[in-house]
Each structure stands twice: as C-alpha cells, then as structure tokens.
Amino acid sequence: MLYVSAVTILLAVIVWLMPKNMQRRDIYILWISVSFVEIIVDVTLGSPVFGLYYFAGEDKVSPEALGLKLIMAPLFGVIYFNYMPKRFLRFLPYWLIWAAFSTFFEWTTVYFGYLTYKNWNLWYSALFYFAAMPLMRWHYFYIKHEE
Known part of the structure; x- marks a missing residue:
C-alpha cells in the first residue's frame, strides 16, 4: 500500500504543476468518469462472483484501496488526456506507449504486493488497456468543451 500511496502523491504533484491543456470542467x-469506470471494473472483477484479483492483501475492496482508486x-x-494528440496518426504511438506503460505499472503493483492475481494474468490487463485507450479518447472528445 505504501508504494501506491507514494505514486499517488507523486502523480498529484505532477498534475498540480503541469501546464493544463484542458478546461477545469473537462478535468x-x-x-x-475515470473513477466510475475504475471502481465498477475492479469491484466487479474482484468480487466474490468473479474473484479474479484483489487489492491490498484483502479478498474484498478495503476503504483504503477504494480511496486510492478514487484518486x-x-x-x-x-495526464493521459492532457497530452493526448488530437490527430489520430499521432495518437497511435501515444496509445501504444500508454497501453505498455499501464501494463508495466500494473506489474509493479503486483510486484509490490498491492494487487494480487487469482484467476487473472497480466496479458488480460494488456488487452484491456489496449482496448480501453481508444474508447477513453472517444469519450474525451465527446465530452470536451470547446474554448
């Protein structure tokens, strides 16, 4: 839990200091939206019904793990949306890099004991990230407020 807490603090500092290319209402x-999807996916797949993985060494989602997930x-x-290219051809390498980075980061959470796989493996996550990134892009352009 210490590793994920440290990463969350670091991310908060980065987001606070980075130049924003988005409006506050879009953020x-x-x-x-991201919190909702994260919680629904993890509570569903980590539930006793599916039991594919769990967080923070507990078979259920703890309040601490839930709080970290909401942040x-x-x-x-x-960060992903702030630097995401508008043109699709430029988005392709960005997409692949973020999918690879997300998979790597998930591996680090497994390594440091925050995430424990039961009937899941990292390749499923890689496929999920590969599919989710373009959907997130579509969602962003759908909700984006023009300046």
Missing part, C-alpha cells in the same frame, strides 16, 4: 467530468486512476487519466 472534473473526466475525473468522475490515483483519475490522476493518471488527467
């Missing part, structure tokens, strides 16, 4: 909407995933999302 707000994306924060809620950490949206912070990654703000």
